[in-house]
Amino acid sequence: MEMSSNSRYRSIKDLLSEDYVVAGTPLCSGCGAILTLRIFHKILGGNVVWVNAAGCVTLMVNYPFTPLKSSWMYTAMACAPAGAQGIRDALDILMEKGRIPVDQDLKVAVITGDGAAYDIGLQSSSGAIYRGLDFYYLCYDNEAYGNTGFQFSSATPLGSRTATSPPTPLNPEGYKKKKKDLFEIWRAHKPPYLATISPSHPLDIARKIEKAEKYRGPKLFIAISPCPPGWGFETMETVRMARLAVETGIWPLKEAIYGEVKHTYIPRKLKPVEEYLKTQARFRHLFYPVKNAEIIQTIQGEIEEYWREVYRRELGENI
Amino acid sequence: MIRTKLILELGFKRYLVPPVKRAVMMTGNTAAAWAARLAEVDYIPAYPITPQTEIIEKLAEWIANGEMKAKLTILESEHSMLTAAGTGALSGARVFTATSSQGLLYAYEMLYNVAGWRAPIVLVNVSRAVAAPITLEPDHNDFLSTRDSGFILLHAETCQEVLDLILIAYRVSEDYRVLLPSIVNMDGFHISFTREPVILPEIEEVRRFLPRYNYVNPFRAGKHSAKGVTVLRPPLYSFYKYQMHFSSLNAVKVFKEACSEFEEHFARRYDVVEKYMLDDAEYAIVMMGSFSTIGKKAVRIFREEGFSVGLLKIRMVRPFPKEDIREALKNKKGVIVIDQNISPGFGGILYGEICSALYGFRDRPPLILSVIGGVGGKTLTIDEIRYVFEYLLDCERSGKEPRPILLFREDELEEVKSLLKVGFGGDVFQL
DSSP states (O other): OOOOTTOSOOSGGGGOSOOSBOSOOSSOTTOHHHHHHHHHHHHHOSOEEEEEOSSGGGGGSBTTBOOBSSEEEEOOTTOHHHHHHHHHHHHHHHHHTTSSOGGGOOEEEEEEEHIIIIIITHHHHHHHHHTTOOEEEEEEEOSSBTTTTOBOOTTOOTTOOBTTBOOBTTBTTSOOSOOOOHHHHHHTTOOSEEEEEOTTOHHHHHHHHHHHTTOSSEEEEEEEOOOIIIIIOOGGGHHHHHHHHHHTTSSOEEEEETTEEEEEEOOSSOOOHHHHHTTSGGGGGGTSSSOOHHHHHHHHHHHHHHHHHHIIIIIOOOO | OHHHHHHHHHHHHHHHSOGGGGEEEEOHHHHHHHHHHHTTOSEEEEOOOTTTHHHHHHHHHHHHTTSSOOEEEEOSSHHHHHHHHHHHHHTTOOBEEEEOHHHHHHTHHHHHHHHHTTOOOEEEEEEOOOSSSOOSOOOSHHHHTTTTSSOEEEEOSSHHHHHHHHHHHHHHHHSTTTOOOEEEEEETTTTTTOOEEEEOOOHHHHHHHSOOOOOSSOOBTTBOOEESOBOOSHHHHHHHHHHHHHHHHHHHHHHHHHHHHHHHHHSOOOOSEEEESOTTOSEEEEEOSTTHHHHHHHHHHHHHTTOOEEEEEEOEEESOOHHHHHHHHTTOSEEEEEESSOBTTTBOHHHHHHHHHHTTOTTOOSEEEEEEOOGGGOOOOHHHHHHHHHHHHHHHHHTOOOOOEEOOOHHHHHHHHHHHHHHHTSOGGGO
8 A cells, every 4th residue: 555644544543534425325235336435425525516327326315315415416327427517617607707605616526337437428428527627526336237237337347247148058258348448548538637446445545535636627536346236245245345356456446647557556466366256146157067267367367467567667577 | 557657658668769770680590699698698518510500609709709708618419518508507507508400319318307407498409300311401300309308499480589589488497487498499591590680689688687597406515405316206206297297387478478578678579379460360371480481471472362361370389388379270260280390100290289289179170281391491382382271272162171281392303303313323213
């Protein structure tokens, strides 16, 4: 973990401030998305309007109930960043015209799942980032269309079982394509701040938001969001799943400032990805009834290749 | 009594100002831009599409040179444009936007959302026929496809009407008895690119007519609100939709009130429908949009020839002003509805709407003829209107049931034949 000497977040105790997501939501127990949101929101503070696209989290605010102490705007599946644009632009022009005082200003934040971010909303996200919209984007990536019953999205990793990529004798590996690299797509826009995060590393989240807050423009976060019903693990295991994703190297923690990438956690020794895969029912067909060593090796090989490049670039080591 | 007198005097004074003095030649698109400028809109999310683009070009020019203070953002699609328009209005900004045809359809999902959010934006649609086949020419299918969205729908005939209806639309949309967005429609090319004399109202007078937009519960620091949230209880959904319906119905009355105030300020009179030489007429032609001008000319010619005919122009399409239409067409011997659109498998959309307004009405006209013309920019001539009028008279005399007419002239058929000949490499009609 990077020791950020000038960070106000030195230990987990520094996070115990007010909660803006209170108890009582209709989301699944053990939901990785709401856990990330809770940590994220603590750092962001209460003067936020969340702009949402269709996904699991949409059901969090269900008339007349909301667990949020902040504001909420549901748009539609493809256009949450455009909704954020409208609010930001309106607040800006009204302040410029002197119609509202600056202390009534709000932070504008988008929250969507991977379906909206990687697929149907890619165009509107690209537009908003390109325009330099001053906003936060929190993508909770549970690696499939979770809310509709876990069908694959372009965020689904190789080998995953989903409702639309069932493992069969003809198709033993399950999902055959590789996960789309949204980080790299967003990075190509050179936004001021871009990071991956994990609910298993709350200090890392806090420090990243702290850093992002200094920039005006798009501040983008992609969070690994373990999903108990979709991934198939016990609800108390959410944080362990997220931590395994980081420690096996399949979910790197990194940031990019104006496109310059730096990893915020570099594991000296990667745990074998098997440890991560075998704990989840979505990968069960890779181990049972017979082990599909080829696919597991492909996944492991890609992780190692990724990290070799990171070690070389950021540590100057050739492994 | 005193108040009435005062208004009359004021009105009289205003009438004394010769309106032509301030008339400027401008296109419908420029008139729309002027309306946005005069309404002092705060926010303009936009996206280019022919034939609407001139509107945002004009606004961009004024904002760039400091003549207008507003935020203009070019989004990456009409879907995003309309989303931003809606959330902008919910944040307390007066919002103007414009599109056409494919753009309107691309934004279609958000039309229902923006209306459901009760975000009182004004959207100008410059009518253009919808693909396929792809074309730039106008008809009304794009505009009429929005009629179940919850938007207030107004259709302008002239460049002046474009400007005036936009100002009136803000009054109606922002009224708390309505609080629904509006679409002001104009026909592509015929109005969008045609210069006509337009009287530009004075900004002070517009301010008196149109007070500043003041949204009840905008997004602000320290004030929590949740908008557009899910409802999972079916009665709640029905409740909100019924509310939208009743609010939309209110717009007839609110529009009429706004029009009478508009007349006091600007000396131009509007209503939900326009009756042209209609009151004493035995026969009526029902139309909307710029082709009504052709219809009115036909009416004058037929009148000179001794036929008792008038024209009913539908200005407000949603809410559909049933009472006004019933009253206007009461006891007519026959009605011709000319649709500049086509619903394949049904026919003319306006025809269906007019029939439903009249059905069950005791004094309804016995004959209603459906005519489709001007689809995809096809012109409409006086001779064609004469043809359908004679057909109506023939049906009346003979007791024949009128059949729908799809207009297609000999010269047009020849043109199509020659094009098909090139396309097929032979005379397709001989195959």
